[in-house]
């Protein structure tokens with residue numbers, strides 16, 4: 088019998104590299120124990136080094152074995168747990184998937200630096216420099232190529248969920264968090280990543296974490312929840328909504344509302360999926376010390392959200 092797996096992770100709100108193998112294992116319902124270590128603390132490095140020889144997370148432990156590096160962890164899991172669809176079966180697709188995963192593992196430094204992973208960020212656009220813009224364009228081109236050439240068997244890059252999807256999942260979450268303009272298949276792909284039950288689980292766990300490190304943007308923006316209420320059937324009608332404060336419902340134009348909505352929302356989003364996308368993420372159960380006030384959102388339930396109508400507002404006909 089194999090010894091149990093333990094996965095050493097960083098804070099879920101911050102550690103994009105940890106998300107990759109975690110998601111791969113969770114997608115395949117592989118049982119493992121989590122050891123979550125807060126990042127950005129004075130003792131973070133020492134605590135990580137107790138488990139991970141590289142001084143970085145993630146690191147997979149199995150008895151005396153330590154596997155660090157996100158890609159190597161996914162590979163090890165695929166081989167030892169016989170997960171053959173970790174890579175597509177067709178050699179050409181397999182080569183492309185491996186090249187994409189390796190390019191992700193080694194590259195996109197501007198994108199990662201300019202759009203840092205923040206699982207709790209309210210979707211808000213951010214201006215990027217040429218380097219990050221080029222990285223975004225490259226990622227989208229890769230996704231488009233994989234989906235159009237090899238994605239017929241399912242909603243993931245190569246049809247079935249594989250290592251390439253796990254490697255790009257944090258990028259998809261960044262595109263969502265920074266409201267990167269997306270179209271067609273890329274928009275749907277980001278949506279599918281966002282709606283993956285394990286990704287939702289990760290985001291919930293991130294929301295429940297004790298905030299540890301300085302927040303780069305305004306605290307209100309970080310913790311604020313987002314909701315919209317639509318109360319008119321006409322597409323040019325004003326939309327009632329709140330952004331930060333549920334007690335302050337304002338009217339905005341439809342264009343403004345569309346611009347601010349969490350993205351992406353594909354044309355075939357069902358009611359339940361849309362509901363999940365718009366639902367406020369649960370606030371931490373325990374009190375959060377200043378300067379990170381929790382925005383209480385109980386009032387949100389009192390807003391008469393007609394999701395079917397709302398959907399017709401935010402989706403193209």
Ligand SMILES: N[C@@H](CCC(=O)N[C@@H](CS)C(=O)NCC(=O)O)C(=O)O
Pocket residue numbers: 097101102103104105126127131132135142143144145155156157158192
């Ligand atoms: N190439 C590594 C990157 C791992 C990495 O950079 N992890 C970050 C967290 S996302 C880390 O451990 N940083 C150490 C620290 O913040 O103390 C991998 O693929 O696993």
